[in-house]
Amino acid sequence: MRRQFAVAAAAAAALLGLNAQAATTWNVSAEQPDANYLTQNLRQFADDVKTATGGQLEFKVQSNSVLLKRPEVKRGVQQGIVPVGEVLMSALGNEDPMFEVDSIPFVATSFDASEKLWKAARTQIAQRLDKQGVVLLYGAPWPPQGIYTKVPVASMADFKGVRFRAYSASTTRMVTLMGAVPTTIQAAEVPQAFSTGVVDMMITSPATGVDTQAWDYVKHYYDAQAFIPQSIVIANKRALQSLPAAEREAVLAAARRAEARGWQAARERTAGLTQTLASKGVKVQPVPPAIAAELAKIGRTMADEWLKRAGADGAKVLESVQR
Numbered sequence: 001m002r003r004q005f006a007v008a009a010a011a012a013a014a015l016l017g018l019n020a021q022a023a024t025t026w027n028v029s030a031e032q033p034d035a036n037y038l039t040q041n042l043r044q045f046a047d048d049v050k051t052a053t054g055g056q057l058e059f060k061v062q063s064n065s066v067l068l069k070r071p072e073v074k075r076g077v078q079q080g081i082v083p084v085g086e087v088l089m090s091a092l093g094n095e096d097p098m099f100e101v102d103s104i105p106f107v108a109t110s111f112d113a114s115e116k117l118w119k120a121a122r123t124q125i126a127q128r129l130d131k132q133g134v135v136l137l138y139g140a141p142w143p144p145q146g147i148y149t150k151v152p153v154a155s156m157a158d159f160k161g162v163r164f165r166a167y168s169a170s171t172t173r174m175v176t177l178m179g180a181v182p183t184t185i186q187a188a189e190v191p192q193a194f195s196t197g198v199v200d201m202m203i204t205s206p207a208t209g210v211d212t213q214a215w216d217y218v219k220h221y222y223d224a225q226a227f228i229p230q231s232i233v234i235a236n237k238r239a240l241q242s243l244p245a246a247e248r249e250a251v252l253a254a255a256r257r258a259e260a261r262g263w264q265a266a267r268e269r270t271a272g273l274t275q276t277l278a279s280k281g282v283k284v285q286p287v288p289p290a291i292a293a294e295l296a297k298i299g300r301t302m303a304d305e306w307l308k309r310a311g312a313d314g315a316k317v318l319e320s321v322q323r
Contacts, residue, residue: 024243025058029067029076029085031231032187036211037265038140038231039063042086045138045233045258052250057243059084070186074234078133083239089125089139089230090168097309098124101317102141103170104306105226106299108321111267114141114228120320124313125232135240137233137255140262143205143270144225147287148218150200156294165190165202170302174203174226177298191217205229206273215280222287223274224295228266233258 028046032039039061046059068076073087093100101121108114118139126136153159156179164180166172167187175182180201185193187208193199194217203226208214214221233255240248278284287295307314 026083028061030063048254093169133237135235138259139230141266147222149220165199
């Protein structure tokens with residue numbers, strides 16, 4: 001009897017071991033802090049995957065770029081350092097102009113126009129990533145981009161020679177055309193960069209303004225609504241294909257829900273985030289007319305430059321916004 005009990009116990013332990021091995025855990029690199037709605041959406045995506053797979057596939061979301069910094073995310077996913085990662089799409093613009101389609105100033109400034117642009121470009125973006133061993137899971141938008149300054153501005157002359165935070169090739173080009181000096185600073189480093197004089201102005205969203213407590217280092221926010229950038233969540237293609245079919249479909253289905261939820265959250269949160277800036281003492285105001293006219297010219301210049309690089313594929317996507 002004692003021997004039978006020992007055999008049964010060993011068999012049970014072996015079975016438990018097999019069940020434990022069957023469960024899969026993936027680390028996920030999230031760019032933003034926990035309070036950011038993009039991170040909250042990513043956590044909901046992870047919860048959906050865990051629920052749909054009965055816990056057999058679990059995503060461990062590590063926020064605030066603690067696993068990988070923005071320049072490292074795509075390569076990290078390609079190499080399998082992390083199976084899933086989140087990255088600002090325009091940060092990949094040096095690889096292919098299609099990754100910058102969302103960041104051409106004043107082409108798609110409303111959520112409706114931006115979503116139309118995203119849907120037109122999505123297949124091409126997914127195809128480009130797929131060739132590199134990366135799967136596009138979903139995209140979600142930031143709020144429209146505005147200009148933060150320590151001091152008020154009235155004309156383009158106020159930007160000349162000013163150290164201006166940029167975060168991608170497209171924002172670097174925009175800042176250069178504005179006559180300012182672009183300086184690449186990651187979001188987490190923004191408060192220190194302002195306090196130490198590394199930068200004096202920046203273009204970014206109300207979400208980043210709230211995340212970094214912009215009221216501690218600037219006094220003015222100009223609601224330029226210049227463009228609506230996308231963050232994309234991507235997966236290692238080989239890792240995704242290695243999953244059982246049911247788990248793989250659960251991931252893709254959860255991603256479709258996350259994309260819809262991300263667009264809804266951006267629409268719902270933008271006004272509240274902007275109001276938070278105002279309630280903390282930042283003066284929220286429209287762009288002065290003289291500056292708005294010049295920024296529109298910069299937008300046309302950048303659209304022309306982008307079309308030359310993107311060719312027929314790019315023209316087809318931009319036409320979708322004009323229909």
